[in-house]
Amino acid sequence: MAGVSVCVTGAGGYIASWLVKLLLSRGYNLHGTVRDLSDTKTSHLKRLQNAAENLRLFKADLLDYDTMAAAIAGCQGVFHLQMLAPAVTGTTNVLKAASAAKVQRVVVVSSMVAVEINPKGWPEGKVRDENCWSDTEFCRKIKSWYPVAKVISEKAALEYGRQTGLDVVTLNPGLVFGPLLQPTVNASSQFLIYLLKGGPDGVRDKLWHIVDVRDVADALLLIYESPEASGRHICAPHVISVRDLLDLLKSKYPDYTCLTKDAIYNMDHPAPMTSDKLKKLGWSCRTLEETIEDTVQFCRGARFLEDVDGAPPCRFPPLFNMI
Numbered sequence: 001m002a003g004v005s006v007c008v009t010g011a012g013g014y015i016a017s018w019l020v021k022l023l024l025s026r027g028y029n030l031h032g033t034v035r036d037l038s039d040t041k042t043s044h045l046k047r048l049q050n051a052a053e054n055l056r057l058f059k060a061d062l063l064d065y066d067t068m069a070a071a072i073a074g075c076q077g078v079f080h081l082q083m084l085a086p087a088v089t090g091t092t093n094v095l096k097a098a099s100a101a102k103v104q105r106v107v108v109v110s111s112m113v114a115v116e117i118n119p120k121g122w123p124e125g126k127v128r129d130e131n132c133w134s135d136t137e138f139c140r141k142i143k144s145w146y147p148v149a150k151v152i153s154e155k156a157a158l159e160y161g162r163q164t165g166l167d168v169v170t171l172n173p174g175l176v177f178g179p180l181l182q183p184t185v186n187a188s189s190q191f192l193i194y195l196l197k198g199g200p201d202g203v204r205d206k207l208w209h210i211v212d213v214r215d216v217a218d219a220l221l222l223i224y225e226s227p228e229a230s231g232r233h234i235c236a237p238h239v240i241s242v243r244d245l246l247d248l249l250k251s252k253y254p255d256y257t258c259l260t261k262d263a264i265y266n267m268d269h270p271a272p273m274t275s276d277k278l279k280k281l282g283w284s285c286r287t288l289e290e291t292i293e294d295t296v297q298f299c300r301g302a303r304f305l306e307d308v309d310g311a312p313p314c315r316f317p318p319l320f321n322m323i
């Protein structure tokens with residue numbers, strides 16, 4: 001889309017970096033928001049193909065409306081990929097700035113955790129689709145705060161679209177693995193590193209729905225560019241339990257210590273989800289094996305799997321204790 005300007009919030013993040021790469025390769029002009037313009041946080045973005053001509057970085061905080069409005073002004077589309085803390089206020093600021101700039105479509109990244117945690121309000125055994133919302137009362141009761149934030153901000157975004165006429169679509173990715181573009185390790189990559197290296201924390205067994213970061217970037221662009229896309233889109237194709245994922249890793253990578261099965265404790269498995277709505281728009285994805293192989297190869301090369309003398313033991317990412 002040569003010449004079309006779009007804004008990506010949190011441009012230096014794991015999923016956002018791949019989306020920025022994809023959009024630049026398709027000729028978009030990009031406004032990327034980052035909280036810190038220092039070289040270490042953004043240098044990987046500046047090195048991407050076409051970045052010199054078509055990527056403009058804005059120092060902006062989601063909680064500061066004026067900085068977001070400045071980044072979104074002049075854009076036809078917005079991709080919103082913020083994390084936990086500023087969930088609702090941050091989303092509202094982006095949507096208001098998008099309305100003020102008269103953008104054509106806003107793509108909000110939600111999560112599978114806004115879909116799957118509903119043990120009572122969904123028919124038992126029925127595959128979960130976009131009509132299923134996680135039950136925030138239940139999540140609060142079990143102190144599962146990340147899904148609460150994702151449900152509230154996704155609902156607020158869709159409701160804002162209904163009330164104002166702004167075209168808002170959402171994507172609900174599963175657990176995202178795949179190579180990293182940015183120099184720091186994000187929470188979902190830490191999940192896989194923890195399973196391979198082992199560590200002192202326990203991990204709940206659970207059915208995870210895994211998706212490749214490169215396929216998430218494709219899905220975000222697809223729902224931005226497809227006029228028929230509307231509402232929510234589950235993007236969570238590969239279903240596997242933590243136990244089976246650990247078995248897969250142990251058989252493929254016997255050199256790594258891997259978490260022991262004693263450290264996995266049981267919990268109920270929610271019913272699977274379907275990504276059919278997205279596939280009907282033309283989305284396809286890599287196999288789980290390819291994603292795991294590419295992630296492990298990348299982590300080896302980046303030396304994320306090495307034990308460093310004197311470093312504290314590998315920990316399970318705290319974010320996942322909130323799911």
Ligand SMILES: NC(=O)c1ccc[n+]([C@@H]2O[C@H](COP(=O)([O-])OP(=O)(O)OC[C@H]3O[C@@H](n4cnc5c(N)ncnc54)[C@H](OP(=O)(O)O)[C@@H]3O)[C@@H](O)[C@H]2O)c1
Pocket residue numbers: 009010011012013014015016034035036041060061062063080081082083084085086090109110111112172173174175176177186187188
């Ligand atoms: N990774 C997964 O497995 C997964 C699965 C499902 C859904 N998601 C969703 O996908 C989105 C991106 O996730 P990710 O894994 O790519 O996360 P990530 O690498 O941690 O990136 C999060 C981004 O949000 C930015 N951010 C946080 N607070 C901000 C604020 N107040 N103002 C401006 N920017 C702020 C961060 O910027 P700084 O660099 O300045 O901190 C960072 O660029 C999130 O909405 C997440 O909930 C992720």
